Amino acid sequence: MVKATVKKLCKQYTDLSDQDIKILQEMASSLQTYADLSGSYMFIDCKLKLSNQAIVVAEAFPTGSTPLYNNSVVGRIVFESFEPGVFYSYRNGKKSIIQQAMTQEGIVVGQTVVPIKNRHHQVIGVLISEKQVKSLLPANDVKTFSIVTETAEDQVTGAGLSVVSDLLMEMLILTDSDDRLVYANPAGLQLISEMSGQDDVINRNVLDMLPFLQSVYEQEDDVFVFELTTQKKDLTVKKIRMREKNKSQETLLIIQDNTELRTKEKELMMKSVVIKEIHHRVKNNLQTVASLIRLQMRNNMPVESRAAFEETLNRIYSISSVYEIILRKEHADDDDVNIINLTRKICSTMVLNEYNLKVDLIIEPNGNKIITSSKKAVSIALIINELIQNSLKHAFQGKESGIIDVEFIVDQDFVELHVSDNGVGMKDPQTSLGTEIIHNLVTNDLNGEFLYIPREIGTHAVINFPVGAEVEIFDE
Structure with missing residues (x-):
């Protein structure tokens, strides 16, 4: 049953392969053993295929323990706002430990998250271990609320928090069990007034004033995040429903205006x-x-x-x-160019077009990834073209084959481009249109130097130019 549920949810909501799903199924089948051994609540979460959210695909609770969750959470959507450790482990492939995390049921837990990887070392899910932790508040201040320690209205409108809520850019809207507005910070009042056209809003039904929130209140989960688009605004709404002894109380909405x-x-x-x-x-x-x-x-x-x-x-x-x-x-406004890839493209095409000559082309990036702006890339492309063209045209006269070696050597401050061949060589390099183009581009566009290094066999040209804002180096 557990394996079937994992497979069904993964097939429906994720892009995981059959092999990846099998790994998760095997882990899910042992989840109860992990829960009993550790005394922790165990979960497996997987990323959704079309969003940045995740979904719970398996769970196991320690046998004989006091229930931490009232209902099963398998199939529930997980939001980064409430469980950042899950998404940290997904992005970084590393273990995450959070001493106090607030679950989407408003329970404070200690949470450990471990990434689950396939044989290609790709993160395909996360294994979560949770234990309830004691509140940091004094015992006589702790009441029966799972999310707040007193009525939400008192909590939000208390002397200290009231000042903070007034300064928030986010809109805070608090309604009672009948969905009537009992509190809103200035940003929240402005939203209600703007969207409803009314000024006298306290104790009025918020759904009468803001009918687009209907789906928010109809959602049964106590904690949920919504993306809403109205005629005027794009909003992110976080809903937190307060409960006292399983009796529905206030609902707190934290709304962020994403319109701008x-x-x-x-x-x-x-x-x-x-x-x-x-x-x-x-x-x-x-x-x-x-x-x-x-x-x-x-x-x-x-x-x-x-x-x-x-x-x-x-x-x-x-x-x-x-x-x-x-x-x-993917992003056309990003005009940065990988020079190694550009070099491969230009050189291989030119060599392949030499039908009467067999040339072995060697490109040595030496583990470097060199990224430049499109302007610099055009200059480097023309320089490489001229150097390869010179070798193909002059180096192998009277020969049927040859070798051209293009090597990139990088230190912290400079890039060196070496282009060499095993051809007839140049005893006395002559000025030509090609060498003039190289000199002008290297000097004026790259702020670098161009020279030929004497050698007994073939020709060896070196271009040296500085690393800077438009020339960046990364380890491949």
């Missing part, structure tokens, strides 16, 4: 769409220019001019590669 945040998100989304469209147009325009050049090359072009046009096509392709990499990213 959602508006900014929409603006950013529009900006992202515009930037993506610009990247598309630049890429398409480059492809159009390349197509025109190819058309010109087919139109009785002299053989001596063909090589220059092919070099121009390679330069256009190198720039276009930058925008192709950006457009593949």
Whole structure:
């Protein structure tokens, strides 16, 4: 029965594979043993597939213990607001210990959360151990409420808390068992007045004034989080229902207005769409220019001019590669480019296009991940293009094969790009359009240095440029 429930909930609410579900089923079948051995309440939670929430898929209570929960919580949604340890372990894959955590039934517990991982070391669920802890309040102050120690109205409107609640950006709305408003902080009063058009609101039914809260009050769970969109506002509503000896009392709503945040998100989304469209147009325009050049090359072009046009096509392709990499990213407004990936793309295409020459291409990132802005990436793309093009054009004359090695060496302050080959070499490097392009880009765009290192076999070029705001280094 336990295994069947785990499978059903995981299939319905998660993206877990059959193998992952089997791991959770095996753990769930031993959950009762863990609970009895430790004297703790045990749970298994899994992330929902379409949200940042989780769901309880299995539970076990110590045999013979006083019930910590009135009802089964299997199938209940878990919110990060109330159980941050669950989501910490999910994100970081580490154990989480919280000395005092408030459960979604308003019970103070000590909670330990351990991530459950599959054979690929991916977190597929969390194992939770809970024990009720004693309140920190003196014994004579502890009453029968599970969430508050006196009536909620007294608690919220007490001298100290009243000042705090008045300063909160969040809206606090407190209603009695008949859903009549008994307290609201200034932000809450402003919301009710704005949405209902009424000023005299105390002791009036909150659902008559704010009918969009109907679904909040109809939800049976004592603690729940809602995302509500009205005609005017986007709201996050946390509901906490107070109980005394299982008798329904006040309901506290903590409301956060996300309207301005959602508006900014929409603006950013529009900006992202515009930037993506610009990247598309630049890429398409480059492809159009390349197509025109190819058309010109087919139109009785002299053989001596063909090589220059092919070099121009390679330069256009190198720039276009930058925008192709950006457009593949999930967020088009993020125009950072992975230089290692860019280098692989440019070099492999150029080498594959050399039909009459077999070249072994070696790219050595040395465990580095180098991220630059799109502007720097265009400069680096053109530099790499010129260096590889020079090797393919001049290094292997009279040979059928060769080796080109591209290596990135990084220290804290500088990146070194080494491009070497085992070709015929250059005893006296001559100035050409390609070397002029490299010098100008390295000096003006990268604020770096370009030089050839003498060697007995082949050619060895080095580009050196500083790490900075637009050039960042990460360990791969």
